[in-house]
Amino acid sequence: MRARRIPWVAVAGGLGLALGWGGVRLHALGFLPLPACPLKAITGLPCATCGLTRWALALGAGDWRGAIHWHPVATLLLFLLPVAALWDAARAYRDEPYPELPQSPWARGLAFVFLVGTWALQAVRGI
């Protein structure tokens, strides 16, 4: 019998959450000192991932308002993660492959705008 495909989205999401939770706990216990972002310190501009550490620490403290403030896009993606993981696991169980990415230039352009927009959002708000 052929093995079913691996639900990569669900596995990666679960691993990411576990690693994030572990990191936050280690930080709270003083085992994981986190230096500030060197790019932000030098240029005053946030890097693409600026705000994510403070977002994770706020989540670890149960501070949802803080989490939304530090990284609204990451918060949105966190809410969508269980949906995506369930979708992926269900498709993997039925042995259905991942659907092809849409080839329309609009869809591709939208993805680009989303990535750059996320960064711009953090930069404009001075995170």
Next chain:
Amino acid sequence: MGELLAAALRPWEAFPRWAAAPPPLSVGLGRMLRWRLPLACVEGLLGWWSLGSLLKRVPALMEPPLQALARERGLDPADLKALLTQIPALPSLAQAWPWLLIAAPLMLLGAWLHHAVWDHGCLWMLGGLKSNRGFRASLEAEAEALTVGTVGALVGLLGLIPGVGLLLSLPLALVNLWFWGLRGFALAARHGCPAWKGVAATGLHLALVGCCALGLAWLSALTLMAALAGGV
């Protein structure tokens, strides 16, 4: 090793040839692990030793570039110096080596997956996935490119030698850039798109997620200039 060196120097010939009769993903991944894992362990151990040596010299080494930066940008030098005080003390190599050996395969597999996800996404944004060969083709291409990247990683070991590494940082950055773009040839061959789109996808990947590296590269260049000016 000769085959890898030839592919590193002429990727536009090697990757399409390999893509004509591609091995299964498990074979490509196994080959990547055989070549890169021992090197990743050496990189981890040598990198730790090098980092420890660098951290001891950081306060003295960073003083001139931080002062220059503070003057240029009108910042308080004390704020920039405070950055250095946040750097945690590094445990000794004797304490760290088991963890480094555990981390090496995780880092290698993590880099493989990270490159595959971002390069696949960037190639899609550039319209290079029209042949619909799926994410598996990107995973295979990245495994192949990382195997060929053994050549670059071997050269990169020179950068981890304390003292020598700093002086070689600019030529090694060019080597890094070559092997970064080389993944594009592997991607293009596997997805059947023009090579420029594959290379552009790795460039877009760099632009989207590499701003941290850019900031660090700038700081490294300033440090290098200060070190050379001081005759270190």
